[in-house]
Amino acid sequence: MKTLSRRGLFGVACLACGGGHMGLTATPVQAQQRWSPPEAAQRCPSRWGPNDRRGSMNLQTPERAQAAARLIRTGQMVELGHVLAPTMPFFGTRRFDLHTKRTFMNPEPNRRGSNEEIVITEIGQVGTQLDAFPHQTIGDQVYNCVDLPSISGRSGFTEMGVHTIGTVMTRGVLIDVAGAKGVPVLGDDYEITVADLEQALSRQNMQIAEGDAVIIHTGWGTLWGRDNARYVRSCPGIGVAAAEWIIQRNPILMGSDNWPVECAPSKTMPDASLPVHQLALVAHGVHLLENMKLDEMARRPEREFAFVMQPLKVQGGSGSTVAPTAML
Template sequence: MCALCYVDEAMKAKIIAYNAEFHKVSKSPFGSDDQIGMLNLIDAQSRSAILSRADASKVFDLSVDHFMGMPGWFGAGDPTYQIWMTHTPGGEIVDNSMGVSLEANRLVGYSGDAISMYTHCGTHIDTFNHFGYGDLIFNEFNTSEHLGSRTWRKCGAETFPPIFARGVLLDVAGLHGVPTLPPSHAIGEADLTACLKRQEIALKPGDVVLIHTGQMKLWPDMAFVKNTPGLNRQGAEFLAKNGAIMIGADNLTLEQTPTVEPLNFFPVHTYLLAEAGVPILEMAYLDELVGEGIHEFAFFGACIKLRGATGSPMRPVAMPLAD
């Protein structure tokens, strides 16, 4: 059952007919203060519908783990993942940070740690303040009114709800009979429609669509980050206009890199986030789903509610459908 089954007919027609204007941010069809775009299609009934079909006897973890030296988007000078101990059992005997007796520190082994990372590190979701056009982001929020000294005051990760939806996996690498697509392979409408035909599956409004490029075969080698195969704008438009509420992939950037467009260095990000109101999931681990031939599933994912952040770690999971 699709998410739009419970949307009134006027809104359904408005959403399905919704067309972005090229290289311009869009007003949301959900109102002037909307910050979650197509995630508005998730409601109590759509969640219940997909969960009623989920087979919870097997759960697929679609996330990667975080570790020192992991691949990530660091080409623009963003910080790598770092972790360090803030307390160790032996260190507490020396430092006594808790101000207790020596006997207490010898009895209680206290360990603690801290991390530092770019918010787009590892498996994560991109929010609508991540990319826009000029000083505008989705729904015409702007830098002069809505961007503070530290964070955006609109469209941060804290606004995104837990995502329960039908998931669809499009195995583009499998379509081409390769474990990993060639570097910088552009995934357009032809690849996507061929995948749907090969897998005998149809897209429905309200779907989370995940694309298998095979890039996780390179993980954790740093080759993972170079010349990624991925969506081009044509492919992104095809999925968005077929009602996808979130689009993700098993690569670094979701989209093809480097882009062939002369001015827009991230045409898929700007289209989906600023024009179409569709969030992005990156670095999803899809190999187990592909290995078991599961192309339709119940998807669940929730990000950390980092107020104002342009992205947030997510640990998505998939469960096969019972029917």
């Protein structure tokens, strides 16, 4: 595999872009490529240096938060996270169960009752969720070629846990690929190309800037809680070439209304398991925001907004359920 530069972009470019109008079925793939993740010498040290553990979160600065605040014009807020409930789509043994602890009546004469609940769940990888770097590896290495065994503990990861990410407040950009294609939902295995992204951004008269939260609307979120079996079976999303194109513009994170952000399974690289996960989280240190609720934002005219999100402070966690907000 040929690399563009040591700290540049890696992977094999998509040769089967499947352009044109996209309905609920995908255009046949014309060519397929074998994809291998970049070797350690190609991806390390990161652009932030050999000791960096924050990746793209280095772009979260006070100046960027101030610039995002200036995008708030009406004070309206659009929630971009799904409600956590047992009716969510799940993979494998993941679950979410809430058990109410019914009213405990305190003994004082004012009759103060208290209600609580017990939640049994995999808190980092259910619902609308942000992936931390230890969530994915290339072999036994995570971001910046840190050996996973060296940071793995019985009670979480000792480095790069989700509790280290902190509050994100930056410019959010919604790239409405489904809207640009004139459909409510992209096809079940449609792989978004660079041309698709450029078409949607041109239609919106927008560009991606460094430090943006880049959010991609596929329409797949409309299946959430309605057809969970189809939701998890496959999904439209960005391919490796499209991911490289976005990462080249230095986003703070990439998100989408599907479960992996990327197309799954990959159309152009079918022998690779979620290659964009390795490319983003491991090779470049860019967090992924999955299972977003984008239906309301897709109906609105705004495509630029102040994006606000904070992961739960789960010590050493591989990720966190989150409730991001678009402030308009």
